[in-house]
Amino acid sequence: MILGEVTGARCVQPSPAARSALRPIPAARVSIHDGFWGERLRVNRERTIPHGFAQLLRAGNLDNLRLAAGAAGTYRADADSGGSLLPFLDSDVYKWLEAAGWELGRGDDPGLRSSADEAIAVLARAQRPDGYLNSFVEAVHGGRPYTDLPWGHEFYCAGHLVQAAVAWHRALGDDRLLTIAVRAVDHIDREFGAGGRDGIDGHPGIEMALAELARTTGEDRHLALAARMLDLRGRGSLGAGRFGAAYWQDHEPVRYAAEVAGHSVRQLYLDCGAVDVAVELGDEELLAAARRRWHDMVRTRRYLTGGLGSRHRDEAFGDPYELPPDRAYAETCAAIASVMLSWRLLLATGEPCHADAIERAVYNGVLSGLSRSGTEFFYVNPLQRRTHRTFEPAGHGRRMPWQSCACCPPNLMRLLSSWQQYLATGDDAGIQLHQYAPALVRTSVAGGEAELEVRTGYPWDGRVDVRVARTPDHPWTLSLRVPRWCGSATLSVAGGAPVEVAAGVADRTRAWRPGDEVVLRLDMPVRRTEPDPRVDAVRGCVALERGPLVYCVESADLPGSAELEDLRLDPAREPLASPRPELGDGAVGVDVPVAGGGTVPAVPYHCWGNRGAGGMRVWLPR
């Protein structure tokens, strides 16, 4: 049944025939060994992922699956969802398993392996003989599948199962999950496949998983089912629900909708699937629609932090330019989903704007969701928190060790455990570096194997040294992304003089020699960023950025009597970078000149909220 072979792990793996401008490099061929990302990947592996398994045990996610496997007990879901039981708790187990799979691929860990084995064994037992697998339906809903497509999240959960299974297959050659996943998908396919019942899930996500499954199994029917589900969406079959048909992107056909709409994570997961299916089928119209939506989103609906989703009520994109900093929803999952989508579009098109977007999201709105300790999380990532708040339910403004709807924590885990895959792509033509970290990158180019050694203090420092450690004689092209935020960059090659390079991609084609050094220097002054004049909510304010990082002022850093809400930037004086070693090796803060004299310190946005609940703001009034 499994036709694909273990060709090296990639979290997105276009088939050889796919229309893909760039080709991902297998995870095992890129390693991050130090610096900003080295530390974060270490914390993810040593603290966040084990913490996640403990929380899944504590919160009942595994016990719910044990119920489906026949154990006695009651389905558990935290109560703060207004009394209704959350039906998608299995997906958190799957996301955790995906993270564990990537992580074990990076290096064995007996404790992690044993936790994962436990979870996989429960899944195998929970799956019904007919292949169906969903703890909520089996334990609560009387075992009747597919009776509540709008809210039931059954395909959504199955999609996450598939993604975990694909990761285990690719990273470890372990097909226990893949066997389960294929049987679960077959159950769906029998009822909803070509000629069957027309049905889509209220929460997209399965589409990209099915495309990845097809890439893994070589089975056309998996891709066909994904394409069918994309075609069926936008016909109103889900009804208006509480929030209107756009909430689940069922208001316009996926291949025609010009703008992102509705629930942000739903839209972004959907468009991941649209891109995956489009590149596999050569469906230019579908790809063009996803690209158009992406550009519209980045232009009119994205927060400076890369956060997405302006509304709490329906976790939705707002209208164009509706970007309130205080009520930003900016769910951690939406920022992660945007990385997943931007990565797919980067592969499909090769356009560096997508790598820029990954950078903005990851360094700001994604990492803000995770505490420095690695064991506390934000679900919502606002750009402003007032110091004085009347009353706040648990989990608002304060990082929490887990959440009753805990979609974000394991999503962070799986992104970080596969993060090295986002650094570079490679093919016969050469190697493309998209993100910068101290790393080794190996891949084959025309003529043979090449290996790059990257040294950098990024994101604190803008110098990136790339040493060609190994290369064939045959010429190939080394491409380096010059971020859009950078106003002045130079590149020097093999001891040559530095040459100005423009934002976009700087590439050099030559017959490289081992030991050749390429130095990219990205000028990193503190930038004062003006908002788009159509963003009403931050008119008259500026934000401070440096390199890929957005900064913020926290009330914890203000002198005793000062109030964050009264702070005004002094536009006559320059904000300046200053070392903040307590935030990490080489870390840099900003000294913000304020009206009335003196300065107040600003910290990178992703560091906020690590000192208890307090005020914070990104956009500072002038």
Next chain:
Amino acid sequence: MILGEVTGARCVQPSPAARSALRPIPAARVSIHDGFWGERLRVNRERTIPHGFAQLLRAGNLDNLRLAAGAAGTYRADADSGGSLLPFLDSDVYKWLEAAGWELGRGDDPGLRSSADEAIAVLARAQRPDGYLNSFVEAVHGGRPYTDLPWGHEFYCAGHLVQAAVAWHRALGDDRLLTIAVRAVDHIDREFGAGGRDGIDGHPGIEMALAELARTTGEDRHLALAARMLDLRGRGSLGAGRFGAAYWQDHEPVRYAAEVAGHSVRQLYLDCGAVDVAVELGDEELLAAARRRWHDMVRTRRYLTGGLGSRHRDEAFGDPYELPPDRAYAETCAAIASVMLSWRLLLATGEPCHADAIERAVYNGVLSGLSRSGTEFFYVNPLQRRTHRTFEPAGHGRRMPWQSCACCPPNLMRLLSSWQQYLATGDDAGIQLHQYAPALVRTSVAGGEAELEVRTGYPWDGRVDVRVARTPDHPWTLSLRVPRWCGSATLSVAGGAPVEVAAGVADRTRAWRPGDEVVLRLDMPVRRTEPDPRVDAVRGCVALERGPLVYCVESADLPGSAELEDLRLDPAREPLASPRPELGDGAVGVDVPVAGGGTVPAVPYHCWGNRGAGGMRVWLPR
């Protein structure tokens, strides 16, 4: 059982012993005969109230009660609440009946009377022999009362029944509803009264109704039950629900909470009850707490339009100064509830700030909820609507003939049907005019009957002529509110020279003679209003006001190619008033000078959205 007697209708009627600075005048002794309010009251009587009854029939509210009375069928509630059946639909019938009661008190109408008789007869049949009455519990919930206090709205519905019953008793001397209401309250009292089960409703509202019932029946137990419910709230008995304990004001005791919090309408209805109970029991601490919360709310959480509630997700007050214009929730019911609360505080304290607040709310955030036709409604009243919106579910940005949660329309009806009661108060010391409309006001002062004849083009024109039509010889005091918005006002008495009067109350004590004329002149230039610098969402903008009216620019008034979102006020030129007769007799618009030359017209905020869905903004960037 009914100890009170028909002493003249008042919608709030403090007992003779209550600590009340001012005394309401019976409805029948104030009549509005023309002008701005004359037209609106006519539309309410002739169009809105009959439309309301038809909608209650269409939507199933009366049929639900018929189910409770034994008819066959299924409980009906519109589906857009996410599948859950709304349990509070009876309250819309009660609010409509309250409006009908006040309206019949203003003059008979056979059609209206027959509709009301039909509804009352259904209620009499739906009430169980033990007094319990609630269509949802009887028809859906298996008839088990009080099993879901947080969300069931049973006391809330009973409270609205009581308020309707009190109106019918006071306005018409008709006690059919009062008999039903007392039996329903007794059912609650038996289970939850002193010595019984501790229990409060997730939605306050019954407290003020019980106080009014006590004022009507003279039964101490009704007041004691209200006081008991106020004392029980704030102890966390409702749990955290989806939105935290503050959502239903159960986070802090009512007599201690310093700030408004949670669901706006819940907080405001609760504080109405707190004031009613406090003045009846002489509970200074409770009154002081409600006053403190009111002042905090007006200072930090009220929109310029008098709208209240900054958040869609939980229909809640936000943090202090969190006042986004686009995502303002500003439910019509919250503005109405603020009028109810401000009226109680005006009676209790005599302070004109409360009458100012009534004025701001009614002329802006309340009337905006009702179309000029009288038959279409806004539930949410934002201060900005972008021209371009990706997708909008039905009812957003467009007035609707009814709503699936139709609390606001009958709330508007009952406020308008009793509006003349808010114009004036009177006691032995004299007469206090709080709101201005062409009206006759009769009341007894020390020494005998007095009658005032008010002529004015308010709110379009700032001149108010008050003629003393009848007066005893004995001196008494005539007080006129000088609105806070007014920078320059004069008063002339009985042909005397105009004298400058300051904002607040201008009063004159003398032995009035029939035919004496008092002329209040309120200067009404167009004002450019700057926001509080702490309101982040409208920094760099100004609003335009004239008299009590807030103005807005609608995209419908812009020349072809101009976009509302690009509009900038030209601060170098004055905005000027200009006639807009199509908006009513004497109506005044504002010509707004804009950058690039020329002007665009602004209309009173309460008139917006009467030309289909389009863009609108109150706060204009400079």
